[in-house]
Amino acid sequence: MTTLPAVSQHNPWTTLGAEVRYENNWIRVVxxxxxxxAGNPGIYGVVHxxxxxxxxxxxxAEGCVHLVGQYRYSLEAYSWEMPEGGGSPSVSPVEEAKxxxxxxxGLLARQWRELLRIHTSNxxxxxxxxxxxxxxxxxxxxxxxxTEDLIIIRMPFARVVDLVLDGAITDAMTVAAVLKAQLLAERGQLPEDVAKLMLGR
Known part of the structure; x- marks a missing residue:
């Protein structure tokens, strides 16, 4: 197993004070x-x-991914993504994913596997x-x-990989998921039945 070098976990930043600048049901800006x-004073804004x-x-069953298309207000642009959303921290992540x-x-899946955990913009x-x-x-x-005006399309997994590599799909979680799933399937590290569907074998 590949490992990362051991480094100090000491926090080199000193926090002198904090003030909530904005808060709603979903985020808090501090x-x-x-x-x-470097020892210099400054400010650091964090979105919690x-x-x-x-x-x-x-x-x-045909090795296709179901992609969701929607206009993303924050980007002022249309985006193609895997199904995504916000989950409650008090509920199991897999239940929120279902x-x-x-x-x-409208899909109900019988087989689930955690693919990865990610910090979206750290x-x-x-x-x-x-x-x-x-x-x-x-x-x-x-x-x-x-709040969702969605278009759903089906596309072979290999084509979705191409769209990620071409930069047509830019959503960070989708990009990470597709590329990791491709690599795991090629390495034989996913269940054989889903890997065969993805790779067309």
Whole structure:
């Protein structure tokens, strides 16, 4: 197993004070007065997330991924992604992933495996994500939230990999999930049934 070098876990920053600048049901923005590692005073703004980012890479019986298209208000741009959403920290991440997959796509999966955990933007926020791969699925009716105007498409997994490599898919959690799933499938580190679907073998 590859390991990282041992380093000091000491925090080189000194926090002199903190003030909440904004808060709603989903985030809290805090401005911190700090002394940075070089010994200079300054400020550091941090966005604290109250939920957990959840993502699901769904692989159907024909080896296709179900992608979700939606306009992302924060980016002012359209985005193609795997099914994603916010989960409650008081609920099991896999249960929240099942809910998110059902709501956005209507899919019910019998097989689940945690794919990775990720920090989404660790220079300015503490949000972390949990991503699953799901397969062996049945189709039911979707139940999107009223803030979601979604388009769902099916695409072979290999084509989704190409779109990630070409830069057409830019959502960070989707990019990480697709590339890790591809690598694990090629290395024989995913269950054989889903790996064969993904790789077309």
């Amino acid at each position: 401005e911190n007065d700090v002394i940075n590692p 997330f109250k939920g957990v980012a959840i993502g699901v890479l769904p692989i159907d 809910r998110e997959l059902r709501e956005e796509t 220079s300015i926020c503490d949000e972390h994500g949990v991503i699953y791969i799901a397969w062996d699925m049945d189709q039911t009716e979707s139940e999107p939230e009223d």
